[in-house]
Amino acid sequence: MFDPEDIHDLFLNVGKFLGKFSILRWKTRVWFGFSNKSLEQNVAGIHFQNPVGLAAGFDKNAELLQILLSVGFGFAEVGSVTGEPCEGNPRPRLWRLKKSRGLVVYYGLKNNGCEEISARLRKIIGKISGKKFQIPFGVSVAMTNRPENTDTDTAIADYAKSFGAFVDIADYITVNISCPNTSGGMPFLEPENLDKLFSRLDTIQTTKPIFVKMSPDKSFAEVDAILEILKKHRVSGIICSNLTKKPQNPLVFDKNVPKVGGISGKPVQKLSDDLLAHIYKKEGKRFVLIGCGGIFSAEDAYKKIRAGASLVELITGMIFEGPQLISEINLGLTKLLHRDGFKNISEAVGADYKKL
Numbered sequence: 001m002f003d004p005e006d007i008h009d010l011f012l013n014v015g016k017f018l019g020k021f022s023i024l025r026w027k028t029r030v031w032f033g034f035s036n037k038s039l040e041q042n043v044a045g046i047h048f049q050n051p052v053g054l055a056a057g058f059d060k061n062a063e064l065l066q067i068l069l070s071v072g073f074g075f076a077e078v079g080s081v082t083g084e085p086c087e088g089n090p091r092p093r094l095w096r097l098k099k100s101r102g103l104v105v106y107y108g109l110k111n112n113g114c115e116e117i118s119a120r121l122r123k124i125i126g127k128i129s130g131k132k133f134q135i136p137f138g139v140s141v142a143m144t145n146r147p148e149n150t151d152t153d154t155a156i157a158d159y160a161k162s163f164g165a166f167v168d169i170a171d172y173i174t175v176n177i178s179c180p181n182t183s184g185g186m187p188f189l190e191p192e193n194l195d196k197l198f199s200r201l202d203t204i205q206t207t208k209p210i211f212v213k214m215s216p217d218k219s220f221a222e223v224d225a226i227l228e229i230l231k232k233h234r235v236s237g238i239i240c241s242n243l244t245k246k247p248q249n250p251l252v253f254d255k256n257v258p259k260v261g262g263i264s265g266k267p268v269q270k271l272s273d274d275l276l277a278h279i280y281k282k283e284g285k286r287f288v289l290i291g292c293g294g295i296f297s298a299e300d301a302y303k304k305i306r307a308g309a310s311l312v313e314l315i316t317g318m319i320f321e322g323p324q325l326i327s328e329i330n331l332g333l334t335k336l337l338h339r340d341g342f343k344n345i346s347e348a349v350g351a352d353y354k355k356l
Contacts, residue, residue, distance in 0.1 A: 004094045004103070012063060019066030028070035034327035036334045039074070041346045043310045044209035044236045044288050046136045046171050050074035050330045051345055052301065055292050055313035056140035056174065056213070060111045062121055069134040072326035077313060078117075079140035080176045081166070083158035085113035086145050089181060093261070099253040101296065102265030103316050105243055106258070108181045109145045114165035121169055136171040140213065145182040152193055155184060156200050167206035175201070178215035178242040180262040189215060191225045198233035209236035209288070216241035216271035216293065220278050227283055237288030239313070240276040244268045265316035269294025273307060280308025281353050296321060298332020305333075308350040 018024045039050040053075040054068060062078035088110030095104040111117070125132065141162040149155040159175065166173055175197070177188040188194045201210075212235055214223070230238070243262025251267040272293030280289055288311075291304030296317040304312050318325050333345065342348045 003092070004096050005091065008058075008094065012059070015064040015067045018070070019064060025067060025070045028067060032071045032323055032327055033069075034072055034330045036330065038334055038337055038343060039330055039345050041310070041344065044172065046075075046209070048074045048136060048311065051305065051309075051311045051333070052326055052329050053077060053290075053311055053313045054318075055315045056080050056138075056176065057105065057107070058315045060107075062117050062137075062139070065121075065133045065135075065137055066124075071323050072330060073135060074330075075136040075138070075171075075311070077138040077140055077174060079111060079174075080109055080142040080179065081111050081114050081117050081139055081162050082109055082142050082144035083114055083161035084144040084146065085116065086111055088145065089260075095258055095261070097252065097254045097257065097263070097265070097267070100251060100263075100265065100267050101316070101320055102252070102263050102267045103319070104258050104261040104263055106181050106261030108183075109142055109179055113144075114141070114162040118165040118169065121166075125169060138172040138174050138211070139166040139170040140174040140176045141166070142176040142179055143182070143184060145184070147183055149182075149184040152187060152196065155187065156197050159197060160200050160204060163201055164204050167204060167208055170208060172209040172211060172236070173206070174211040174213050174239060176213045176242070178213050180215070180243055180245045181260075186215065189218065189222075189226065191229045194226060194229045195232070198229070198235070202233055210234055211237045211239055211288075211290065213239040214241050214275060214279075216244050216268055216275050217246055223275065223278065224282065227279065227287075231283075231286060235287070237290060237310075238279060239290045239292055240279060240309070241268065241272040241293055244271055246271070264293070265320070266294045266296070269300070273304060276304060276309055277307045277353070280350055284308050284350055284353070295329070296325070298329045298336060301329050302333060302336045302348070305345065305348050306350070306352045308353065310346070310349050 089108030093106040291309030
């Protein structure tokens with residue numbers, strides 16, 4: 001009944017408050033936490049306690065990292081963070097599609113900018129015993145939503161600034177080339193521009209894994225052309241996928257859907273699943289895959305894992321179902337693994353296609 005962005009901001013504040021105090025983190029974990037050895041794995045040199053992560057777009061300014069383990073997440077991706085602070089697009093910019101179990105998102109990369117966010121994270125990490133958060137975290141970086149970035153070279157410099165701000169503190173970095181809500185469009189889905197972007201990022205020293213977030217709306221031929229570029233550079237994995245912009249989506253049942261923004265949740269599920277399966281069958285040994293889009297249950301997550309995802313991410317399912325969904329998925333995954341005779345989640349990755 002309330003404005004979805006107001007509710008989003010409210011729960012960000014609740015999460016920040018809970019994360020400040022060890023007793024509240026402990027109580028939250030008692031209510032929501034779940035762990036099982038069968039869900040632990042090492043992916044791209046990083047240890048994950050479970051495969052369920054928070055997707056980029058919820059914790060835009062990296063304010064929830066101290067509470068997310070208690071809710072049950074195995075990792076989190078913050079941002080997207082841009083080179084310069086960005087207020088995003090004008091409100092309203094978030095709508096619920098109740099019948100479709102999805103959201104229309106038109107934030108336009110709202111965030112405080114890489115300088116403020118990276119400085120604050122360094123300060124927090126400096127106070128933490130062990131010098132790291134309790135779960136791995138990635139930072140999604142993108143170009144600032146501003147007119148100047150219609151120029152490709154300026155946009156590349158913007159990406160490089162944000163990328164360089166986190167190479168020494170994040171566990172991995174995702175290069176978001178597929179945000180559908182910026183004034184500059186999505187120029188780095190074009191192979192030539194993508195090659196120029198990564199040629200620049202390759203000059204920034206880091207040993208951290210690098211992921212790329214893909215659009216679900218490209219044809220497989222277009223995806224294959226992008227993959228050929230990514231194989232030339234130090235890209236460890238791919239996130240399948242971002243929001244969909246396809247206007248004629250048979251899974252959108254609501255009326256009066258806004259004409260702006262991208263759609264998340266169930267309407268993007270099949271698109272992201274199909275993209276994931278295609279990339280795994282074509283390049284599964286080359287790239288680590290993270291499945292994202294339409295996860296509302298353990299069965300949804302398991303389908304992505306069997307299709308080739310080593311990890312999964314969600315936001316919309318949690319918004320519709322509640323924060324208990326995370327541990328429900330992890331508990332359900334242990335049961336599904338046992339049912340299918342797998343001792344560890346890593347054995348199930350790509351199981352639907354390993355014999356092909």
